[in-house]
Amino acid sequence: MTAPIPTHVIKQHLIDPEICIRCNTCEETCPIDAITHDSNNYVVNPEICNSCMACVPPCPTGAIDNWLKVLSDQAYGMDAQFGWNELPAEQALDETPAVAPAAVITVSIDSGDDPANDLQGMPSTSAGASIPPWSAAHPYVNLYTHKNPVMATVVGNYRVTDEDTESDIHHIVLDFGDAPFPVLEGQSIAVFPPGADSAGRAYHARQYSIASPRDGERPRYNNLSLTVKRVTAGYDGKPILGVCSNYLCDLKKNDTVQVIGPFGNTFLMPNQEDSNLIMICTGTGSAPMRAMTERCRRLVKDKGFSGKLMLFFGARTQRELPYFGPLMNLPKDFIDINLALSRSTDQPKRYVQDLIRERAGEVAALLESDKTCIYVCGLKGMEAGVIDALQDVVSGAGRHWLDVHSQLKSQGRLHFETY
Amino acid sequence: MSGINYSEKIPNNVNLSGDRALQRALEHWQPNYLQWWQEMGPEGAQNFDVYLRTAVSVQPDGWANFDHVKMPDYRWGIFLAPQDGNRKAHFGEHIGRDVWQEAPGEHRANLRRIIVTQGDTEPASVEQQRHLGLTAPSQYDLRNLFQVNVEEGRHLWAMVYLLHRYFGRDGREEADALLQRNSGDQDSPRILGAFNEKTPDWLAFYMFTYFTDRDGKFQLCALAESSFDPLARTTKFMLTEEAHHMFVGESGVSRVLQRTCEVMNQLKTDDPAALRAAGVIDLPTVQRYLNFHYSVTIDLFGADQSSNAAIFYSSGLKGRYEESKRTDDHQLKNDTYRVLEVANGQLREIEVPMLNALNEVLRDDFIRDSMAGIGRWNKVMEKNGIAFRLRVPHKAFNRKIGTLAGIRVSPEGEVLSDEQWKNHENSWLPTAEDRAFVASLMGRVVEPGKFANWIAPPVIGVNRQPINFEYVRFN
Numbered sequence: 001m002t003a004p005i006p007t008h009v010i011k012q013h014l015i016d017p018e019i020c021i022r023c024n025t026c027e028e029t030c031p032i033d034a035i036t037h038d039s040n041n042y043v044v045n046p047e048i049c050n051s052c053m054a055c056v057p058p059c060p061t062g063a064i065d066n067w068l069k070v071l072s073d074q075a076y077g078m079d080a081q082f083g084w085n086e087l088p089a090e091q092a093l094d095e096t097p098a099v100a101p102a103a104v105i106t107v108s109i110d111s112g113d114d115p116a117n118d119l120q121g122m123p124s125t126s127a128g129a130s131i132p133p134w135s136a137a138h139p140y141v142n143l144y145t146h147k148n149p150v151m152a153t154v155v156g157n158y159r160v161t162d163e164d165t166e167s168d169i170h171h172i173v174l175d176f177g178d179a180p181f182p183v184l185e186g187q188s189i190a191v192f193p194p195g196a197d198s199a200g201r202a203y204h205a206r207q208y209s210i211a212s213p214r215d216g217e218r219p220r221y222n223n224l225s226l227t228v229k230r231v232t233a234g235y236d237g238k239p240i241l242g243v244c245s246n247y248l249c250d251l252k253k254n255d256t257v258q259v260i261g262p263f264g265n266t267f268l269m270p271n272q273e274d275s276n277l278i279m280i281c282t283g284t285g286s287a288p289m290r291a292m293t294e295r296c297r298r299l300v301k302d303k304g305f306s307g308k309l310m311l312f313f314g315a316r317t318q319r320e321l322p323y324f325g326p327l328m329n330l331p332k333d334f335i336d337i338n339l340a341l342s343r344s345t346d347q348p349k350r351y352v353q354d355l356i357r358e359r360a361g362e363v364a365a366l367l368e369s370d371k372t373c374i375y376v377c378g379l380k381g382m383e384a385g386v387i388d389a390l391q392d393v394v395s396g397a398g399r400h401w402l403d404v405h406s407q408l409k410s411q412g413r414l415h416f417e418t419y
Numbered sequence: 420m421s422g423i424n425y426s427e428k429i430p431n432n433v434n435l436s437g438d439r440a441l442q443r444a445l446e447h448w449q450p451n452y453l454q455w456w457q458e459m460g461p462e463g464a465q466n467f468d469v470y471l472r473t474a475v476s477v478q479p480d481g482w483a484n485f486d487h488v489k490m491p492d493y494r495w496g497i498f499l500a501p502q503d504g505n506r507k508a509h510f511g512e513h514i515g516r517d518v519w520q521e522a523p524g525e526h527r528a529n530l531r532r533i534i535v536t537q538g539d540t541e542p543a544s545v546e547q548q549r550h551l552g553l554t555a556p557s558q559y560d561l562r563n564l565f566q567v568n569v570e571e572g573r574h575l576w577a578m579v580y581l582l583h584r585y586f587g588r589d590g591r592e593e594a595d596a597l598l599q600r601n602s603g604d605q606d607s608p609r610i611l612g613a614f615n616e617k618t619p620d621w622l623a624f625y626m627f628t629y630f631t632d633r634d635g636k637f638q639l640c641a642l643a644e645s646s647f648d649p650l651a652r653t654t655k656f657m658l659t660e661e662a663h664h665m666f667v668g669e670s671g672v673s674r675v676l677q678r679t680c681e682v683m684n685q686l687k688t689d690d691p692a693a694l695r696a697a698g699v700i701d702l703p704t705v706q707r708y709l710n711f712h713y714s715v716t717i718d719l720f721g722a723d724q725s726s727n728a729a730i731f732y733s734s735g736l737k738g739r740y741e742e743s744k745r746t747d748d749h750q751l752k753n754d755t756y757r758v759l760e761v762a763n764g765q766l767r768e769i770e771v772p773m774l775n776a777l778n779e780v781l782r783d784d785f786i787r788d789s790m791a792g793i794g795r796w797n798k799v800m801e802k803n804g805i806a807f808r809l810r811v812p813h814k815a816f817n818r819k820i821g822t823l824a825g826i827r828v829s830p831e832g833e834v835l836s837d838e839q840w841k842n843h844e845n846s847w848l849p850t851a852e853d854r855a856f857v858a859s860l861m862g863r864v865v866e867p868g869k870f871a872n873w874i875a876p877p878v879i880g881v882n883r884q885p886i887n888f889e890y891v892r893f894n
Contacts, residue, residue: 019878021662022791023662057483147503
């Protein structure tokens with residue numbers, strides 16, 4: 001059971017009908033079919049768009065590059081957008097949450113004229129960078145799209161949380177055979193579940209972070225792994241079966257899956273031997289952290305990595321922590337693991353931000369180095385808490401958060417991937 | 420293969436260095452191209468640093484790389500959209516079979532003709548527009564003109580690659596000839612009529628990029644469906660660039676209308692003479708320009724009944740616009756289409772076999788697309804509280820190609836006698852006086868952020884740059 005996500009301010013991706021010339025470039029470019037049109041307008045489906053930005057550079061007019069602040073439960077639907085002659089005026093949202101303060105990022109930095117700034121629901125939030133670290137390897141993106149998906153074969157599927165917990169999380173390994181599918185840690189892929197919705201439309205693809213390093217779940221094999229949580233309830237707690245998550249969790253060995261991607265060109269790890277990673281995640285947000293950790297572990301074996309890893313990992317109970325066993329087997333001098341359990345029977349409730357504050361000294365020390373990168377992945381609700389905690393840590397160390405924060409962003413060293 | 424290799428003389432993503440003979444042939448053609456660009460490209464602008472967009476890969480994120488470059492240094496090259504190894508022919512007689520990676524012998528002549536005709540239009544428009552830089556209404560517009568020009572140059576490269584790579588000696592000769600014909604040249608004109616017309620002023624340029632580049636879009640869309648896979652992949656990537664050209668036209672005319680409406684409201688008049696005296700282009704003149712460019716452009720689709728069109732379709736060389744979104748049998752052998760003809764002094768529709776009418780099908784698709792944009796132009800007047808509305812003239816108006824060629828028809832679709840036509844021609848098509856007046860407004864504005872009096876500034880700059888950004892450095 002996931003707690004309902006409180007209302008928060010998001011920046012909705014919209015197309016300006018006054019500037020758009022209906023050239024179809026964006027619809028043609030979108031790798032996940034989030035853009036469609038009628039005789040009047042081209043529109044972005046807020047339920048599909050993952051703000052991957054693939055449509056933005058090719059747009060000849062700039063009409064595609066609009067991000068309007070709305071409350072998360074009041075995003076403009078497609079029908080509304082079809083009827084527009086112009087973009088609606090932005091409401092004066094003071095970023096005061098309608099429900100819970102924890103659900104809103106209030107960032108007091110000057111966001112400049114970058115519309116991708118202070119975005120919730122973007123690959124890089126207001127708090128995050130929109131560029132990768134300078135030493136990141138160059139990613140391949142959108143090699144396969146809905147027009148030419150690639151078939152992958154399931155070579156492994158097993159549960160990584162205890163059988164007796166509600167949280168059913170699976171580790172699924174997909175093999176691409178001879179099809180080139182180069183990936184980097186931090187990237188994601190999308191899977192098409194078979195079948196169609198009640199309106200008869202084929203299901204759109206769902207995106208999942210890759211949980212294995214660039215050289216494969218099994219080294220030097222053309223495969224990768226995903227961390228998928230079986231969805232059995234909606235945000236409101238009502239029973240609902242997640243279409244794609246249930247499909248994936250039920251896959252058998254040798255089944256084939258339609259895949260598109262890879263996606264993502266910013267949430268990438270540095271390539272320096274002495275870089276440090278601070279990884280902050282909850283639940284299946286551990287997927288990219290697992291990928292990065294495993295990458296470093298393999299490098300260490302070849303004496304190719306000497307940096308520090310620090311992990312803040314949140315879950316309700318220890319038994320619901322995916323990969324708990326293997327994680328605990330990692331050497332302590334290789335990775336500094338901090339588990340935040342919110343429903344542990346023998347400990348007070350703790351969240352990742354509490355642990356960041358508890359470990360302020362170590363976090364601040366790492367942040368002194370410009371070779372330290374921070375990665376945050378998990379539910380959207382964690383963003384604000386994490387930012388606040390980092391702000392406290394930096395201020396407590398006698399530095400100015402605004403300066404540190406803007407440097408982290410401009411150097412591509414702070415990344416968010418939340419959903 | 421999406422990364423573009425810029426280390427070679429000819430940037431490309433087709434592994435050109437793997438085919439030495441082809442590489443040498445194209446490197447031999449390259450100096451002739453650069454010579455043509457110097458002689459026939461934008462006049463007096465070869466030394467400017469222009470804020471241009473260059474593709475560094477055909478993937479979305481590498482598609483738009485902006486920087487100030489001198490046009491002769493623009494990295495013209497050969498970029499094809501990524502190959503889909505499973506692509507099948509999806510229309511015509513070969514439906515369901517693998518697409519061709521080489522030009523089949525029986526279709527070589529037709530494919531070559533299609534590619535040469537398309538290729539010929541690309542340098543033609545550069546030649547037509549070469550003097551416009553001298554009268555640009557702003558730096559922003561000047562930059563857009565140059566962007567259009569260098570991309571037309573790249574489209575020529577795209578077609579020349581196909582000719583060299585797939586059509587042997589004939590192809591090489593055709594590629595040379597593309598640089599030898601010139602727009603409006605008495606002795607060796609360009610192949611299609613519209614590309615021998617002058618583009619004397621910026622209103623004509625905006626109309627040209629709105630209507631004539633839109634013809635390009637529809638032709639490219641039809642070719643992007645081709646069973647000849649290299650042609651489909653080439654044209655697919657060209658379409659991404661073509662969209663910008665149409666934007667230049669659509670927004671350009673919009674800005675002309677906006678400025679005229681502002682002055683109409685300031686002076687509280689719709690008298691063309693008063694508006695001309697105030698230095699803006701009156702709306703009836705815009706309508707006459709529209710009538711001219713629209714009618715000249717719809718001629719480009721060819722004869723309304725054409726056995727060539729049927730052959731091109733049935734043999735899988737050229738599809739329809741959005742072929743894959745259509746739900747018929749994609750063979751069309753038993754389908755009909757309604758086309759216009761004149762009988763007893765009246766226009767009437769007749770049913771003809773669809774395969775023979777495919778030029779008309781594409782023309783009608785174009786007309787629908789054009790009208791949508793004109794609807795958006797009319798919103799400018801609506802917003803300004805001006806009652807005037809622009810309209811597309813009747814399909815039979817001022818036609819020079821096909822069944823309707825030479826028939827006198829009013830913009831409303833009435834068939835007229837020669838005398839009636841002569842009496843009204845000046846209110847339907849731009850007159851020498853109209854053109855002279857528009858030409859008289861064409862003074863050059865070069866200061867960043869400043870615009871000529873007859874046009875409003877754009878809503879947004881290029882690549883999120885401010886309107887007063889230095890889009891062109893004149894050095």
